[in-house]
Amino acid sequence: MVYNFNAGPAILPPAVLEQAQAELRDYHGTGMSILEMSHRSAEYEAVNEEAQARLKTFLGVGDDYQVLFLQGGASLQFAMIPMNFLPENRVADFLLTGSWSEKALAEAGTVGEVRAAASTRAGGYRTVPGPESIALSERPAYVHLTSNETIHGVQYHEWPDVGDRPLIADMSSDILSRPLDANRFALIYAGAQKNLGPSGATVVVARKELIDSAPETIPAILRYATHAKAGSLYNTPPSFAVYLIGLTLRWIETAGGLDALAERNRRKAALIYDAIDGSGGFYQGHALPESRSLMNITFRLATPEAEKTFLAAADGAGFVGLAGHRSVGGVRASLYNAMTLDGCAALADFMDEFVRTKS
Numbered sequence: 001m002v003y004n005f006n007a008g009p010a011i012l013p014p015a016v017l018e019q020a021q022a023e024l025r026d027y028h029g030t031g032m033s034i035l036e037m038s039h040r041s042a043e044y045e046a047v048n049e050e051a052q053a054r055l056k057t058f059l060g061v062g063d064d065y066q067v068l069f070l071q072g073g074a075s076l077q078f079a080m081i082p083m084n085f086l087p088e089n090r091v092a093d094f095l096l097t098g099s100w101s102e103k104a105l106a107e108a109g110t111v112g113e114v115r116a117a118a119s120t121r122a123g124g125y126r127t128v129p130g131p132e133s134i135a136l137s138e139r140p141a142y143v144h145l146t147s148n149e150t151i152h153g154v155q156y157h158e159w160p161d162v163g164d165r166p167l168i169a170d171m172s173s174d175i176l177s178r179p180l181d182a183n184r185f186a187l188i189y190a191g192a193q194k195n196l197g198p199s200g201a202t203v204v205v206a207r208k209e210l211i212d213s214a215p216e217t218i219p220a221i222l223r224y225a226t227h228a229k230a231g232s233l234y235n236t237p238p239s240f241a242v243y244l245i246g247l248t249l250r251w252i253e254t255a256g257g258l259d260a261l262a263e264r265n266r267r268k269a270a271l272i273y274d275a276i277d278g279s280g281g282f283y284q285g286h287a288l289p290e291s292r293s294l295m296n297i298t299f300r301l302a303t304p305e306a307e308k309t310f311l312a313a314a315d316g317a318g319f320v321g322l323a324g325h326r327s328v329g330g331v332r333a334s335l336y337n338a339m340t341l342d343g344c345a346a347l348a349d350f351m352d353e354f355v356r357t358k359s
């Protein structure tokens, strides 16, 4: 057995994997797997519709919003969003809090005019911007933020006030980790492979009015309206990934819903942050306390060699996936919804013990 702290693809609830395994050879008496079934079948349509409906319920949105299951990862959204919603002679504002928001800005910049309305880069991306350091355009096409920066371990705990400007958020690494009123967002998107299911599907939740505002001059496959009109069945969808998302959404319900998960996620993260803060400087947390991520906890040891020794010892003890992103190094513990409190307590104990043996 291992404790899986991978950043994504990442740990899935064992109950979800077990149900998928049990249904793999014979889905609901059809004599075949979801993997082998037409996406136009009644069975898959039910999976697709149920997953969409559950997501809308969790996010508190009504029929003025559309849930889409797309492919191409969150990275394709970096391009699709400006293609659909950034017309000539308008600008898109970006709040930069780490590598993913930088990438989103760079990609949108190939399509139209973009500007950084705030950036915490100068401080090494250790916080989200405070209200005083956000300078929004008067009438941007939209404002884009990254709710949780997976690489730097920085997360919004309060949403910035953008007035009536359309707000778009990349929620790849913290969607459904806490209650969310999605009505304040024009569009949110998330690669599924962290909190929602496996890789291969991207969830988009968008206001229908926004979707309908896009020009018809862009290729059909890249237009949200195409997928909305077809109920995410325009072309062959990532059907097995959507099925696993559906099982994961049911698991969230069984686990007590978003309030219960948020409480558990707070307690999980506190165990690791306490191990960092109680180490007398042996571990140095990257994010400043007020912007600490509850999903991706990033920290360093005194030297890259010490980090290598720590990671090797952790791996040997069954704590896997703890290496920081290759672009920044260090250590990163990803504590998505499926990671248990016990797993976090075990890692915290290991970290405490490691300090004792090395100092």
Ligand SMILES: Cc1ncc(COP(=O)(O)O)c(C=O)c1O
Binding pocket: 008, 072, 073, 074, 075, 076, 100, 146, 148, 149, 150, 151, 170, 171, 172, 173, 191
């Ligand atoms: C916040 C965030 N945005 C975007 C991405 C890119 O996602 P994908 O690999 O699905 O394109 C990631 C991947 O880890 C991420 O964490």
